[in-house]
Amino acid sequence: MGLKVIIIGAGLAGSLLANGLLNHAIELTVYERDQPASSRTGYLIRLGDDATRGFRACLSEAQVAHLHGKFSQTDVSLSTAPAIYSNQYRPLVDLSRLPGYTKGGSINRLVLRDELLKPITAADRVRFGKTFSHYQILQNGDGREDVVVHFTDGTSDRCDVLIGADGSASKINAQVGARNLVEIKSHWSFHAKGRLPLDRVQKLPRKLLEAPIAVFHKGALLYYALYIPSAGRRLHGKHDIVDGKYDESMASFYWGLNIPRPDIPYESLSDIPNRRSLCEDYIRDWAPELRTMITLGSTDNDADDMYAAKLRASTRLPDTWRSQCAGATIEEGHPRVWLLGDAIHAMLPNRGQGGNQALHDCADILPELIHLNQLVQDGKTLSSEDLAQACSRYETKMFPRAFDWVKKSGGVVADPPFPLDGLLGYVVSVLAGVAIPVAVLASRVGLFVRSLWPSRA
Known part of the structure; x- marks a missing residue:
């Protein structure tokens, strides 16, 4: 017998962690509310070093190599940073050129999720169509504890550790007492995707072949x-792409538009009769290049399949949050219930780090679960102190990293830190035109010096 883990949520982080547990022969079950064919996560994600850490911790070398083969070929600069333009399509700052910016590549979320689900589905460790209701901590007479997980269909399951990977509207976050997820009421967010055959690539700005x-x-x-x-x-x-030497059947475009709530003449998202028309109308005074980007694919049969949502972020939890909320009920603050990804550190999409940090979480959480599993296999009955120490080690690693990115992404404020319209945007573009080449040159000189005197670098 060993440790038994239940993961709520078969998103990217939940599925990646499940692979890590499976590869270390730890008993697990993943419960997912959606059906297997759901395409709700089919938008683009850009991944860098943080995601790679999660991949290497949870997957075999062969699995990592296979995933890398699924990444986009547009990432000439291999930068996760976008090029920032004005609404009249004037380049302001090309962050993708900064030598110190996080490197990586992009992949369709649905493609990545499907690849991560394959091994755990083949091992019969996933249960689809199961909506989480609540959990209970059951204390047995012999000093043992179980987490009893209940679902809305009346069924339940038991485990030693419950992992909440149920996203930015996490029910587990609320029940365990974290309650640090915040709905952003200043903006609504609209998302669209579509097919990308060669004739559409040729209509888009060439800059998109290098960076977002x-x-x-x-x-x-x-x-x-x-x-x-x-x-x-x-x-x-870019030449191979514009010559059509790519997989047109899998290629896609993605865009997201966050619109200030006062600019939307509807009380709720469900009141909007046509979300695409709303977005197109909102940018009607923007540059033709940007209007072309938004209207691309609008006549497709699935063009109305747009996703709209209210944004969510999170506030930083104190390191002692579990002890502070413990006592109201046995479930609050309990060390057998852990949180992963957006379920604890949801962040705005401004820096593209939500998925990266969630996948990095898996590299921090997996060693602690392996350690607990070894204790159980050695015949130890896990105490609350054993669980608390392991959970604390995980959160001590994760909190500074993840919540720092929450802050860098805007915290719980959806507006950019400063406007880039008008004169300020012009000044920023001029300064960037000088500063970025200098930074690139300094980086190259530094690399050259280190190559000459590696022992002194």
């Missing part, structure tokens, strides 16, 4: 990116 494009204008944010996987061999730059 972001536009900040009067409190709104437009983010636009492409997913262009290879057709069996590595693409070499």
Whole structure:
């Protein structure tokens, strides 16, 4: 017998952690409210070093190599940073050129999720169509404890450790007493995706073949990116893409538009008769290039399949939050209930770090679960102190990293830190035109010096 883990949520982080547990022969079950064919997560995600840490911790080398083959071939600069433009399509700051910015690549969320689900589905460790209701801590007479997990269909299951990977509207976060997830009421967020055959690539700005494009204008944010996987061999730059040497059947575009709530003449998202028309109308005074980007694919049969949501973020939890909330009920603050990804550190999409940090969490949480499993296999009955120490080690690693990115992404304020319209945008573009080449040169000189005197670097 060993440790038994239940994960609520088969999103990216939940599925990745499940692979890690499976690869270390730890008993687990993943419960997911959606059905297997759901495409709710089919938008683009850009992943860097943080995600790679999670992959390497939870997957085999062969699995990691297979995933890397699914990444987009547009990432010439391999930067997770966008190029920032004005609403009249004037370049302001090309963050993708900064040498110190996080590197990585992009992949369709649904493609990544499907790849991560394959091994755990094959091992019959996933239960779809199961909506979490609540959990109980059951104390047995012999000093043992179980977490009893209840679902809305009346069924239940038991485990030693419950992992809440149920997203930014996490029910587990609320029940365990964290309650640090915040709904952003200043903006609503609209998302669209579509197919990307060659004729559409040729209509888009060439800059999108190098990096995503972001536009900040009067409190709104437009983010636009492409997913262009290879057709069996590595693409070499933009020329191969515009020549059609990529997998057109899998390629897609993605955009997200965050609109200030006062600019939307509806009381609720369900009142909006046509979400795409709302977005197109909102940018009607923007540059033709940006309007083309938004209207691309609007006549497709699935063009109305747009996702709209209220944004969520999180406030930082104190390191002692579990002891502070313990006592109201046995369930609050209990060390057998852990939180993962958006379920504890939801963040705004401004810096593209939500998924990266969630996947990094898996690299921090897996060693603690392996350690607990070894204790159980050695015949030890896990005490609350054993669980508390392991959970504390995980949170001590995760909190500074993840909540720092929450802050960098805007905290719980959806507006950009400063406007990039008008004169200020012009000044920023001029300064960036000088500062970025200097930073690139300094980085190259530093690399050259270190290559000459590696022992002194």
